[in-house]
Amino acid sequence: MAKRNAFYAQSGGVTAVINATACGVIETARRHRGQIGRLYAGRNGILGALDEDLIDTGLETPGAIAALRHTPGGAFGSARHKLKGLKENRAEYERLIQVFRAHDIGYFFYNGGGDSADTCLKVSQLGAALGYPIAAIHVPKTVDNDLPVTDTCPGFGSVAKYVAVSTREAALDVRSMSRTSTKVFILEVMGRHAGWIAAAGGLAGSKAGDPPHIILFPEIPFDRDAFLDRVAATVRRHDYCVIVVSEGARYPDGRFLADAGTTDAFGHKQLGGVATVIAAMVRDNLKLKYHYAIADYLQRSARHIASRVDVEQAYAVGRAAVELALKGENSVMPTIVRRSDSPYRWSIGKVALSQVANREKMMPRSYITKDGFGITPAARRYLSPLIQGEDYPPYRQGLPVVATLKLKAVRKKLPPRS
Amino acid sequence: MAKRNAFYAQSGGVTAVINATACGVIETARRHRGQIGRLYAGRNGILGALDEDLIDTGLETPGAIAALRHTPGGAFGSARHKLKGLKENRAEYERLIQVFRAHDIGYFFYNGGGDSADTCLKVSQLGAALGYPIAAIHVPKTVDNDLPVTDTCPGFGSVAKYVAVSTREAALDVRSMSRTSTKVFILEVMGRHAGWIAAAGGLAGSKAGDPPHIILFPEIPFDRDAFLDRVAATVRRHDYCVIVVSEGARYPDGRFLADAGTTDAFGHKQLGGVATVIAAMVRDNLKLKYHYAIADYLQRSARHIASRVDVEQAYAVGRAAVELALKGENSVMPTIVRRSDSPYRWSIGKVALSQVANREKMMPRSYITKDGFGITPAARRYLSPLIQGEDYPPYRQGLPVVATLKLKAVRKKLPPRS
Numbered sequence: 001m002a003k004r005n006a007f008y009a010q011s012g013g014v015t016a017v018i019n020a021t022a023c024g025v026i027e028t029a030r031r032h033r034g035q036i037g038r039l040y041a042g043r044n045g046i047l048g049a050l051d052e053d054l055i056d057t058g059l060e061t062p063g064a065i066a067a068l069r070h071t072p073g074g075a076f077g078s079a080r081h082k083l084k085g086l087k088e089n090r091a092e093y094e095r096l097i098q099v100f101r102a103h104d105i106g107y108f109f110y111n112g113g114g115d116s117a118d119t120c121l122k123v124s125q126l127g128a129a130l131g132y133p134i135a136a137i138h139v140p141k142t143v144d145n146d147l148p149v150t151d152t153c154p155g156f157g158s159v160a161k162y163v164a165v166s167t168r169e170a171a172l173d174v175r176s177m178s179r180t181s182t183k184v185f186i187l188e189v190m191g192r193h194a195g196w197i198a199a200a201g202g203l204a205g206s207k208a209g210d211p212p213h214i215i216l217f218p219e220i221p222f223d224r225d226a227f228l229d230r231v232a233a234t235v236r237r238h239d240y241c242v243i244v245v246s247e248g249a250r251y252p253d254g255r256f257l258a259d260a261g262t263t264d265a266f267g268h269k270q271l272g273g274v275a276t277v278i279a280a281m282v283r284d285n286l287k288l289k290y291h292y293a294i295a296d297y298l299q300r301s302a303r304h305i306a307s308r309v310d311v312e313q314a315y316a317v318g319r320a321a322v323e324l325a326l327k328g329e330n331s332v333m334p335t336i337v338r339r340s341d342s343p344y345r346w347s348i349g350k351v352a353l354s355q356v357a358n359r360e361k362m363m364p365r366s367y368i369t370k371d372g373f374g375i376t377p378a379a380r381r382y383l384s385p386l387i388q389g390e391d392y393p394p395y396r397q398g399l400p401v402v403a404t405l406k407l408k409a410v411r412k413k414l415p416p417r418s
Numbered sequence: 419m420a421k422r423n424a425f426y427a428q429s430g431g432v433t434a435v436i437n438a439t440a441c442g443v444i445e446t447a448r449r450h451r452g453q454i455g456r457l458y459a460g461r462n463g464i465l466g467a468l469d470e471d472l473i474d475t476g477l478e479t480p481g482a483i484a485a486l487r488h489t490p491g492g493a494f495g496s497a498r499h500k501l502k503g504l505k506e507n508r509a510e511y512e513r514l515i516q517v518f519r520a521h522d523i524g525y526f527f528y529n530g531g532g533d534s535a536d537t538c539l540k541v542s543q544l545g546a547a548l549g550y551p552i553a554a555i556h557v558p559k560t561v562d563n564d565l566p567v568t569d570t571c572p573g574f575g576s577v578a579k580y581v582a583v584s585t586r587e588a589a590l591d592v593r594s595m596s597r598t599s600t601k602v603f604i605l606e607v608m609g610r611h612a613g614w615i616a617a618a619g620g621l622a623g624s625k626a627g628d629p630p631h632i633i634l635f636p637e638i639p640f641d642r643d644a645f646l647d648r649v650a651a652t653v654r655r656h657d658y659c660v661i662v663v664s665e666g667a668r669y670p671d672g673r674f675l676a677d678a679g680t681t682d683a684f685g686h687k688q689l690g691g692v693a694t695v696i697a698a699m700v701r702d703n704l705k706l707k708y709h710y711a712i713a714d715y716l717q718r719s720a721r722h723i724a725s726r727v728d729v730e731q732a733y734a735v736g737r738a739a740v741e742l743a744l745k746g747e748n749s750v751m752p753t754i755v756r757r758s759d760s761p762y763r764w765s766i767g768k769v770a771l772s773q774v775a776n777r778e779k780m781m782p783r784s785y786i787t788k789d790g791f792g793i794t795p796a797a798r799r800y801l802s803p804l805i806q807g808e809d810y811p812p813y814r815q816g817l818p819v820v821a822t823l824k825l826k827a828v829r830k831k832l833p834p835r836s
Contacts, residue, residue: 013595014595048597073592074591074595077597078594080595108663113530146599164817166720168818168820169716169720170714172490172491173489173492173719176428176492176496177492177497180465180498204817232808259480294711297588298587298588298713298716301588302584305723322715385814392808397806400583402586402590
């Protein structure tokens with residue numbers, strides 16, 4: 001096999017461990033210098049390819065690359081840029097192939113969620129059609145945990161751990177003071193389409209009555225009366241109530257709670273997320289003192305409390321992507337395969353991208369209790385292994401050390417894209 | 419000195435390390451069984467004394483007490499219950515003395531902020547006046563860092579570390595994606611009266627241009643135009659802007675930004691905190707995509723990322739409180755004395771409660787840059803030592819282990835309070 005260059009890009013929402021995957025890709029490519037020449041990273045993801053803005057990772061020191069393993073965010077820049085279908089958008093795909101050709105790129109590693117899996121597949125198909133064969137490997141990443149086939153998605157385990165740990169900690173705070181202060185605490189978490197992250201909050205408790213007392217999932221149509229009854233009953237019994245709510249919680253008609261149509265004094269749509277809507281409901285109907293936290297980006301960048309399992313899997317899929325490419329695979333994605341729940345054992349598998357693109361993995365109904373407010377033992381069996389272990393970054397002056405990269409681009413060979 | 423019993427209570431907002439102080443009090447008392455008989459803890463703080471609901475800490479195992487060191491929240495329950503002046507409220511103070519007398523309590527350890535220092539002083543004074551001498555020692559605790567004399571307050575260093583770490587992590591996330599996604603990220607933190615916690619966010623950056631790009635302090639009257647100009651200039655230069663805002667940020671006329679008077683469609687006062695007000699301003703004036711996080715209780719319960727210095731100081735003031743009492747001290751508070759900034763050295767001192775009660779330590783203006791949006795080198799010299807070191811709790815099944823206490827009360831000897 002002739003030696004060819006490689007291109008790596010980060011796509012979509014970043015995570016606490018997407019750079020651990022980058023680390024796996026780069027370190028593995030460096031161990032195969034006989035087959036892979038230069039490894040370029042796209043500045044701001046796929047836009048780096050379209051703009052021919054190719055960061056030469058070869059200029060980065062081994063220490064800087066190793067530090068990617070404990071650096072949150074997307075070190076090369078990521079982008080929300082979905083390439084449309086080949087018919088609507090053939091020019092953009094052709095530009096990609098043109099850039100790849102100009103830089104002799106024979107390997108394309110695309111690190112993202114469902115959209116990028118689809119792009120990856122199309123690049124491979126178009127490359128073949130245009131007589132420019134390219135090994136396109138999708139590398140899984142998404143806090144949403146919604147990629148099919150793979151048992152889990154790197155990025156999810158660390159958000160899950162953050163949410164479970166934060167829920168446990170905040171619940172202890174609220175419980176201490178409920179007699180004279182806050183009775184109801186609401187933690188808003190991510191997950192617009194599926195309740196995987198909210199479900200992870202359920203791990204904070206280990207026996208009946210433990211917080212969180214209520215989880216609101218996108219999968220369960222929101223029943224206002226049942227919810228308020230449950231809050232009131234919980235406060236009567238425990239004197240406090242901890243609620244984890246998914247940003248994707250919806251009314252039976254499909255509207256998001258967060259899009260409640262409320263407006264402020266200036267007629268603006270109210271900005272608050274779902275936590276403020278829930279808080280208002282508790283206040284107006286139950287007259288209970290509440291507090292709420294909105295974790296937002298903190299949850300997906302919290303590398304300081306990343307799951308060790310997640311970090312290891314993130315690195316492993318990066319390494320596997322390169323190894324698959326070197327074995328001549330194309331249009332595939334490495335997957336996490338669960339071998340057993342307890343003790344937790346996993347290995348790396350692979351799946352054809354045609355099986356991944358445009359398919360979402362929803363949370364099974366069997367993971368949610370009948371009443372719709374909690375998680376079942378089956379959910380615990382699935383989720384618990386994913387938050388095991390800590391993988392602390394090094395600290396300097398009390399703060400986590402992060403990678404410092406040169407991020408220098410190679411000289412362009414093409415005119416700017418039109 | 420005759421052997422007498424002791425009473426310990428937690429007061430006001432709890433912290434990630436108030437139980438480390440409880441651990442220091444209890445373990446030290448146990449080493450002096452010749453002088454201190456039983457050590458009772460008030461269930462729900464001072465209410466436990468008023469209700470004669472006295473938890474017998476002697477029933478807790480050494481392991482459970484040791485685990486307090488890494489358990490957030492207030493393990494015995496805390497209360498927001500300010501005892502008023504002796505004149506208005508003599509009956510409540512007399513009830514305290516009555517309960518102390520019934521249980522032969524000769525030592526009163528009150529673990530809280532400014533209000534509890536005042537209560538502590540009054541209990542000591544009234545005890546003496548009623549012929550029931552009691553050694554009343556105040557043990558400092560507050561995330562607000564506003565107690566006078568002591569260099570810092572246990573609880574603050576850990577919130578500071580949480581805010582600094584979270585700001586650094588979230589900034590990496592936002593920076594990765596600014597080209598196609600969020601340009602402005604807002605983190606709302608605690609501190610209604612002083613900007614200590616917001617200032618800690620400034621530690622996330624180490625050189626000019628590093629995030630956070632803007633800090634909004636309660637000490638600096640909010641200037642909307644200057645703020646918006648700074649956001650726009652930051653985005654022009656860096657393509658993104660990270661803002662840390664104190665919940666206590668105010669307009670020049672003293673109104674909180676969070677009390678902006680906006681109401682939702684139902685005429686309710688808008689629930690969102692200051693983050694939503696800032697977000698709306700950015701949206702309406704600059705048309706930039708924003709996200710915001712509200713850390714709320716997560717910041718003060720985040721024992722998983724506590725500052726080691728803070729944990730050590732929290733334990734040390736608990737130990738010192740008992741040792742001061744045993745030396746015959748009364749109406750005093752142990753303090754943290756800074757010996758040097760770099761290397762950071764500290765020791766334990768003491769101060770008379772008359773010097774503490776009803777005095778707040780504000781942040782010096784010299785800690786805030788001239789433009790009002792950042793922290794100075796003097797602020798860094800003060801703050802940086804307080805976030806040094808990590809003190810990780812043990813984990814089981816991926817979650818932090820917390821103390822499990824029996825919390826059994828002793829038999830009551832008095833009729834209920836009227």
